[in-house]
Amino acid sequence: MKRKQTINADYQDMIQQAKSMFNLGQDEVNEIIVEVKKFDTKGTGYVGKHEVDDVLRDLKLLDNEKLIARFNEELKIMNAKFLDFKQVCDLYCKLKQYQQQLNEEETITQEYIDAFCALGGQLDKSGFVLKSTIIETIKREFELNLELDSILGDFHGTQLDFDEFCQLFENAGDDGKSFITNVSLSKRNQNDFVVRYKDFEKWDKLVN
Known part of the structure; x- marks a missing residue:
């Protein structure tokens, strides 16, 4: 019988810290873990700089040019070859907030268009x-x-x-x-x- 894969102790600590630091729910954390582990098969808690975009794309946070541009800006500020789990969560939260802002702006713009036409x-x-x-x-x-x-x-x-x-x-x-x-x-x-x-x-x- 195949043993269930476990996360090492250091990784588990980072998960708890990320939940506390970024006020993330368990469901969101689980989704991030699933995507991160695709590129962190050894359970180190780190993902390569050039793999983070795949992680966030699978989390539906890089689906337009504005989000991609913001992602590149944040990644440049971090200036690291590898990002730990907390940094991935930080990127996730910043992009999610920016996505919500874009959605609100789109809604407001549509209301103005509706009123203008009316x-x-x-x-x-x-x-x-x-x-x-x-x-x-x-x-x-x-x-x-x-x-x-x-x-x-x-x-x-x-x-x-x-x-x-x-x-x-x-x-x-x-x-x-x-x-x-x-x-x-x-x-x-x-x-x-x-x-x-x-x-x-x-x-x-x-x-x-």
């Missing part, structure tokens, strides 16, 4: 949204107390392109971003604005 712009971010349409929609449908008259005054002309549209609501603070989010929800769920902002507030209170 108010008159185009899906490819071309076209314009009229200032008057924005003001009318806010007053009629969402009842937000945004001082957009003064903010819109900083823009010349009567219409905003996509970049100006995004910057306007970034400058408008939390209420402005709430407006974008709810216009986006309306755009995805229906063709016109029949759901008012106060209804979203009531729904939020009910579910929370």
Whole structure:
């Protein structure tokens, strides 16, 4: 009967330290161990510099150019031919956090695109949204107390392109971003604005 492979004592110590240092759950640690052991067959706790990308790719953390660029930056800072298990975990956590940041940015960008289209712009971010349409929609449908008259005054002309549209609501603070989010929800769920902002507030209170 074949004996079950065990991890040496030093490796086990590094696992416990990594869990504590990086606040990793046992499931995540197990996934990292499985991938690391593919290249660390002797159980030393180290992986070669040129093998770490394979480890992290198998952990689904190198699936776009931005993540790969961040990985290369972090690896350059470490400046080591071999990385121990804790360093692999460090890379894993940094890339996972960066991946979450990218996902959040993508979600925010999509909301702005949705809102831009709903108010008159185009899906490819071309076209314009009229200032008057924005003001009318806010007053009629969402009842937000945004001082957009003064903010819109900083823009010349009567219409905003996509970049100006995004910057306007970034400058408008939390209420402005709430407006974008709810216009986006309306755009995805229906063709016109029949759901008012106060209804979203009531729904939020009910579910929370």
